[in-house]
Amino acid sequence: MDNKGWEKVQLARHPKRPYTLDYIERIVKDFKELHGDRFFGDDEAIITGFGKIGNETFAVIGQQKGRSTKENIRRNFGMPNPEGYRKALRIMKLAAKFKKPVLTLIDxxxxxxxxxxxxxGQAEAIAKNLxxxxxxxxPIICVIIGEGASGGALGIGVGDRLLMLENSWFSVISPESCSSILWRTWDKKEIAxxxxxxxxxxxxxxxIIDEIVKEPTDGAHENYDEIARTVKERVLDNLKELKKLSTDKLIEKRIEKYSKIGFYEEQT
Amino acid sequence: MDWFKRKQEGIFTTTKSAMPDGLWQKCENCGEVIFAKAIENSLATCEKCNFHFRTDAKGYINFWLDENSFEEFNQNLKSTDHLGFVDAKGSYKTKLTETIKKSGVNEAVRTGKGKISSREVIFVAMDFNFMAASMGSVVGEKISRAIDEATKLKIPLIVVCASGGARMHEGALSLMQMAKTSAKLARFSQKGGFYIAILTNPTTGGVSASFAMLGDIILAEPKALIGFAGPRVIKQTIGKDLPDGFQTSEFLLEHGFVDRIVHRKEMKNEIKTLIELLT
Structure with a gap:
């Protein structure tokens, strides 16, 4: 059966898939990771900091999974707690104060x-970020690099541009949970x-997204350098466009972009 | 330690005793049999134990708005099955048609302009009868337009929140309604708009992680279930039983996420006073 959906879910979860830190290592110069939400703790499922991409200082925020069991426990398998979202917001406000663009990497x-x-307050933390x-x-540029599941992804995913890697996925719920709710079994994940x-x-x-980022022929996991280069190029190109807008116009267009999302019938 | 442990004390039967429709109703909480008229007079709460019965949008409009003051917006917005979603029970399209017929409303939210003790407000109420008040494109669009109207008219916005979760049948389109409504609220707030969110049983998932938690003031009905993840999911994830009273209105008040818990009968007065104090 032709099922691109499930194929992409599996590729996005490939154990060798490049994660946030793999991109940061390759495209962000002088990266200074900053820790803590100043309220409760430091959530290592979200990495935040400042560094240079090309000639531009960016606030970089990204969800991070671990490669080993030990690292996955430390990163909570890339599942943030409220303090992760609050740390991200703290860094975004810092970016706003110093007029630096924001890049978020969703996974x-x-x-x-x-x-x-x-x-x-998981709900409050996500809501506040939106x-x-x-x-x-x-300017905020968001890139889905792997898995984009639900409010957890959206919590760092609102911006002027939403880019998506060719082999990533984005939805309101994971196929497994969707299967368990609508089919009352875990076995229909492929269908979901x-x-x-x-x-x-x-x-x-x-x-919903603005563009698809092309991956190397065999997938991002086969060539970290190439995918990192492409992401860098797409981010800088988009930033160039966004920098042409005044701040007021930027925000107006952002709200307008979200206003238009959705399909419905209006009978008169 | 015992080899076998009784999970629950006492003996339970699975069949509930049949109750004749209409005249009498049994309280789900304390079991008291109450005269239906008495429930109506107490705004669908139990006079004995103060349990709040689940109510639809129409109920809240009747309870809290001045009589006949509600002018409804966008009743003609209807969901479409953009993804062509089919699950175990059939297509989303068929489900929509059936639900509209059964519930008598077109979608899971009603929006409009009304008066609370003679003060004009934009009033939004979710309808749990309609696919468990899940948020899809139409819910997001209707709420967004209602917020635009409140922004334009410079009047307070009251949203009665309820939701059992996401409208999975609309995939990421459902998810994006969280961003859409939050973006509209951000602009409303920047322009000085006053927003009261009222959380009712249950307020979970995407609705809780967007407009429900963004009120300038957040009120809740007593003992409502409020949370991001559903209790079943949390229990499955952590493999432990959840503490008593977890994710109730009272739990949120204790943890600082709700301003006040207000009995349904007091809510109208509460809203009126808050509007008077702040606007």
Missing amino acids: TPGAFPGIGAEER FEMAVLPV AKALKLTAEDLLEQK
Whole structure:
């Protein structure tokens, strides 16, 4: 059966898929990682900091998975807690203060569903980021590099441009959870992946993303340098366009972009 | 330690005793049988234990807005099955048609302009009857337009939140409604708009992680389930039982995410006073 959806989900989860730090290492010069949300702790599922991409200082924010079990425990498998979102917001506000653009790299199986996460307001932390990112007075470019699951991905995913790697996925829920809710079994994940229309091509058609970033022929995991170069080029090209706009215009266009998302019928 | 442990004390039967429709209703919480008229008079709450029965948008419009003051917006917006989504029970398209017929409303939210003690407000209420008040394109669009109207008219915005989760049948389009409504609220707030969010049972998922948590003031009905992840998912993930009262209104108040818990009967007065104090 032809099922691009499930194919992309598997590629996005490939154990050798390049993660946020692999990109930072290759495209961000003088990267200074900054830690902590100043309220509770430092969430290592989200990396934040400043560095140079080309000649431009960026705030770089990205979800980070681990390669080994030990590192995955430290990174919580790339599932942020509220303090991760609050740290990201802190860095974005710093970027706004010093008029630096923001780059976010999205790669998460979802925000962490845990007792502590709920106690510390996972919902509030994500909501606040959407609210603040919508009107942040500097350009924001978001790139989905792997998995883009649900509110956990969107929590660092609101901006002027949303780019998506060819072999990544983005949806409101993971195919596994969707299967468990709508089919009442975990076994229909492939069917759910297809039904959710979660590939880059699907999302371009749905007018949710702005462009697809082409990966090396065998996938991003086969050539880190090449995909990093492409991402850098696409980010800088987009920034050049965005810098032509005044701050007011930038925000106006951003809100307008989100206003238009959705399909419905209006009978008169 | 015992080899076998009784999971629950007492003996339970699975069949509930049948209740004749209409005149009497049984409280889901305390089991008290109450005269239907009495429930209506107490705004669908139990007079004995104060349990708040689940209510639809129409209920909230009747409870809290001045009589006949509600002018509804965009009733003619309807969802489409853009993804051509088919699940175990059939297509989303068929589900929509059936749900519209069964619920008598076109979508999971009603929006409009109304008056609360003679003060004009934009009033939005989610409808749990319609696919568990999940947020799809139409819910996002109707709420966005309502926020635009509040921005234009410079009047307070009241949103009665409820949601069982995402409208999975709309995939990422459903997800993006979180960003859309939050972006509109950000602009409303920048222009000095006053927004009260009222959380009712249950407010979870995408709705909780967007407009529900963005009120200038956040009120909640007592004992509502409020949270980002559903309790079942959390339990599965961590493999432990959840503490008593987890993710209730009272739990959120204790952790600082809700301003006040207000009984349904007091809510109208509460909204009126807050508007008077702040605008």
